Amino acid sequence: MNVFAKLGGFLLARVDSAGYVVDLLVRAIGSLHRLPRRLRFTLDMAFNAGVRSLPVTMVVAAFAGAILAMQTGIELRRFGDTAVLGTITALSMCREMGPFITGVILAATVGSSMAAELGTMQVSDEVSALEVMSVDPVDYLVLPRVVALAIMCPLLTVLSNLVGIYGGSVIAEHNLGVSPDLFWQSAREALTSSGTLLPKEVYVGLFKAFVFGTAIATVSCASGLRASGGALGVGLAVQAAVRNSVILIIVLGFIVTWFFYFLTG
Amino acid sequence: MIELRDVHKRLGGRQILDGLTLTVPEGMNFVLMGPSGTGKSVTLRHVIGILKPDQGSVRVDGQEVPAMDRAQLMALRKRMGYLFQNGALINWLTVAENVALPLREHGRLPRAETDDRVHEVLRLVGMDHAAHQYPPSISGGMRLRTGLARALVTKPEYVLYDEPNAGLDPIISQQIHELIVEVRDKVGVTGLVVTHSRACATFCGDRIGILEQGRLAVEGTVAELAHSDHPLARAFLGGDAD
Numbered sequence: 031m032n033v034f035a036k037l038g039g040f041l042l043a044r045v046d047s048a049g050y051v052v053d054l055l056v057r058a059i060g061s062l063h064r065l066p067r068r069l070r071f072t073l074d075m076a077f078n079a080g081v082r083s084l085p086v087t088m089v090v091a092a093f094a095g096a097i098l099a100m101q102t103g104i105e106l107r108r109f110g111d112t113a114v115l116g117t118i119t120a121l122s123m124c125r126e127m128g129p130f131i132t133g134v135i136l137a138a139t140v141g142s143s144m145a146a147e148l149g150t151m152q153v154s155d156e157v158s159a160l161e162v163m164s165v166d167p168v169d170y171l172v173l174p175r176v177v178a179l180a181i182m183c184p185l186l187t188v189l190s191n192l193v194g195i196y197g198g199s200v201i202a203e204h205n206l207g208v209s210p211d212l213f214w215q216s217a218r219e220a221l222t223s224s225g226t227l228l229p230k231e232v233y234v235g236l237f238k239a240f241v242f243g244t245a246i247a248t249v250s251c252a253s254g255l256r257a258s259g260g261a262l263g264v265g266l267a268v269q270a271a272v273r274n275s276v277i278l279i280i281v282l283g284f285i286v287t288w289f290f291y292f293l294t295g
Numbered sequence: 296m297i298e299l300r301d302v303h304k305r306l307g308g309r310q311i312l313d314g315l316t317l318t319v320p321e322g323m324n325f326v327l328m329g330p331s332g333t334g335k336s337v338t339l340r341h342v343i344g345i346l347k348p349d350q351g352s353v354r355v356d357g358q359e360v361p362a363m364d365r366a367q368l369m370a371l372r373k374r375m376g377y378l379f380q381n382g383a384l385i386n387w388l389t390v391a392e393n394v395a396l397p398l399r400e401h402g403r404l405p406r407a408e409t410d411d412r413v414h415e416v417l418r419l420v421g422m423d424h425a426a427h428q429y430p431p432s433i434s435g436g437m438r439l440r441t442g443l444a445r446a447l448v449t450k451p452e453y454v455l456y457d458e459p460n461a462g463l464d465p466i467i468s469q470q471i472h473e474l475i476v477e478v479r480d481k482v483g484v485t486g487l488v489v490t491h492s493r494a495c496a497t498f499c500g501d502r503i504g505i506l507e508q509g510r511l512a513v514e515g516t517v518a519e520l521a522h523s524d525h526p527l528a529r530a531f532l533g534g535d536a537d
Contacts, residue, residue, distance in 0.1 A: 151385075154381060155379045155380070155381065156383045156386075158379070158383065159377070159379055159383035159384075159442075160385075161345060163372065163396060163397040163400065163445075164369040164372045164373055164400070165396065165397070165400045170400075
C-alpha cells in the first residue's frame with residue numbers, strides 16, 4: 031500500500047470517528063425529552079462525577095493558582111506593580127485556567143471511566159442486548175452521562191476558580207508581600223468592573239466549562255461504544271477517549287475565547 | 296417463520312457467511328451447529344437486525360429484516376427474545392430489574408403486573424430466590440438463566456439462543472435444555488439455537504443444521520443426522536461428540 035493510500039485511510043477513519051461523535055451528540059440532544067425518565071440515573075452520574083473528581087480538581091486548582099500568582103508576581107515585582115496580582119490571577123482563573131483544569135481532570139477521571147464502562151458493555155454484548163430489547167443505547171446510556179457532565183463541569187469550575195484564586199492569594203501574601211485584603215479587593219474589582227450580575231469573564235468561563243463537559247462525555251461515550259476486541263479494545267477506547275477529550279478541550283477553548291472576545295467583542 | 300436465502304456477509308476481511316440458506320418453521324426449535332468462527336452467532340444477529348447482509352434475504356414472517364426502518368425493527372424486536380452467550384445483563388441492575396427492563400422501558404404493563412410477570416419468569420428459570428442480587432455476585436449459570444428469563448418476559452413469538460449452555464455444568468445445562476423445550480411446547484415459541492453441544496442439539500432440536508464455511512453443509516432431523524455419514528454430522532452428533 032502506498033503512502034497516499036495509507037494517509038487517505040487514516041483521514042477517512044478520523045472523519046468517520048468525528049462524524050460518529052457528532053451523530054451521537056445530535057441523537058443525545060434529540061433524546062432530551064426522555065430525560066425525566068432517566069433523572070435518577072443522571073443525578074447518580076452527576077454525583078459520582080463530582081465526588082470522584084472533586085479532591086484532585088481542588089488540589090490542582092490550588093497549585094495552578096499559586097503557580098500563576100508566583101510566575102506573574104516575579105515579573106510584577108520588578109516593576110513594583112504587585113497590587114494588580116489579584117486582578118491577573120482572578121481573570122486568568124475564571125477565563126481560562128479554571129475551566130481548562132476542570133475539563134482535563136474530568137476527562138482523565140470521569141471520561142476514562144465512562145469509556146471503560148461503555149466499552150466493557152459493548153464487548154460483552156450488553157449494548158447489543160439493549161438494542162434487541164428495543165432500548166435505544168443513546169437514550170439509556172449516553173444521555174444521562176452527557177447531561178451529568180454538562181452540569182457538573184461548570185459547577186466544579188466555580189469551585190476551581192475560587193480555590194485557584196485562594197491559592198494565588200496565599201503565595202501573594204507569603205512570597206510577594208501582597209496583603210490578602212489588597213489581593214481580594216483587586217480580584218473583586220476585576221470581576222465586577224462591568225457592573226453586571228454575572229461578569230463576562232465568569233460567564234464565558236462557565237460556558238466553556240459547559241462545552242467541555244458536553245464534549246468530554248460525548249467523546250468518551252463514543253469511544254466506549256466503538257470499542258471492539260475484548261480487554262485490549264476497551265484499553266484503546268479509554269486511551270482514545272482521554273486523548274481526544276484533551277485535544278477537544280484545547281481546540282474548543284480557543285474557539286469559545288475567540289468567539290466571545292474577538293468575534294463579538 | 297424465519298427464512299434466510301443466499302446470505303453473504305464479510306466481517307473484518309473474512310467471508311463469514313457465504314450463501315447461507317435456512318428455514319426455521321413456526322413452533323419448532325432449529326439448532327445451528329458448526330465449528331467455531333463459521334458464522335453461527337452472526338446468523339442470529341442477522342435475524343434480529345443487528346447486522347445486515349452484504350447480499351441475500353433475511354425474512355421473519357415474510358418481512359424483509361434488512362429493509363426495515365427503525366420503527367419496524369423495534370416492532371420486530373418486541374416479538375423476539377435473544378439469549379446472549381453470557382447473559383449480557385446490565386451490571387448495575389438487580390436480577391429482577393434486568394428481567395423487568397424490556398417491560399419497563401416500553402411501559403407495556405402497570406407496575407404490579409410487571410412485578411408479577413417478572414417473578415413468574417424468574418420462577419420458571421429457578422431464579423426467584425436471587426431476584427435482588429446483582430449480576431457480578433451470581434454464577435455464570437445464574438446469569439444465563441436470568442438472561443433467559445429476560446428473553447421470555449415479553450412473551451416473544453421467537454427466541455434466539457446463542458450458546459445457551461456454554462460453560463455450564465451438566466445439571467444446569469439439562470435444566471436450560473428442558474426450559475427451551477418447555478417454552479416451545481407450552482408457549483409455542485419458535486427457537487433458533489446456536490450450540491456446540493450434542494446434548495443440547497439432540498434434546499432441544501426438531502431440526503439441526505451444521506454450518507461449514509458460511510453455509511449449511513448438512514441439515515435434517517435429529518434422527519436423520521444421527522445416522523448420517525456426513526463427516527460433520529458424525530463429528531458433532533456421533534458417539535464421540537460432546
